[in-house]
Amino acid sequence: MSRPRTTGAVDSRCPACAAPVITQWVGQVAALRATVDLTPLTPEQQATVREPNRLVWCLYQGGPHTPPRLRWATPPHPPDCGHPHVTEHRCITEPTTLF
Numbered sequence: 001m002s003r004p005r006t007t008g009a010v011d012s013r014c015p016a017c018a019a020p021v022i023t024q025w026v027g028q029v030a031a032l033r034a035t036v037d038l039t040p041l042t043p044e045q046q047a048t049v050r051e052p053n054r055l056v057w058c059l060y061q062g063g064p065h066t067p068p069r070l071r072w073a074t075p076p077h078p079p080d081c082g083h084p085h086v087t088e089h090r091c092i093t094e095p096t097t098l099f
């Protein structure tokens, strides 16, 4: 039996600016907490936004009933792998220090 139930992966909101974001722990050994915007980026946009402190993530969706999962999108990961690529969320206003 299955009930419609979200795991909290997609319906999070930024506590500072209330933008829809995904927050997930990425990685299995040294997990990194990533909060990303939901807007997919083109390869050109990925090249523009990529900074040492701002990562680009691959939003991997394994199937229609699987919640999306963030994966590393650093090279050699192709920028046009077919899954949406998103980047770290930044508030429009100057962000306060979180954690």
Ligand SMILES: [Zn+2]
Residues within 6 Å of the ligand: 057, 058, 059, 073, 077, 078, 079, 080, 081, 082, 083, 084, 085
């Ligand atoms: Zn990808």
Ligand SMILES: [Zn+2]
Residues within 6 Å of the ligand: 014, 015, 016, 017, 018, 019, 089, 090, 091, 092
């Ligand atoms: Zn925000």
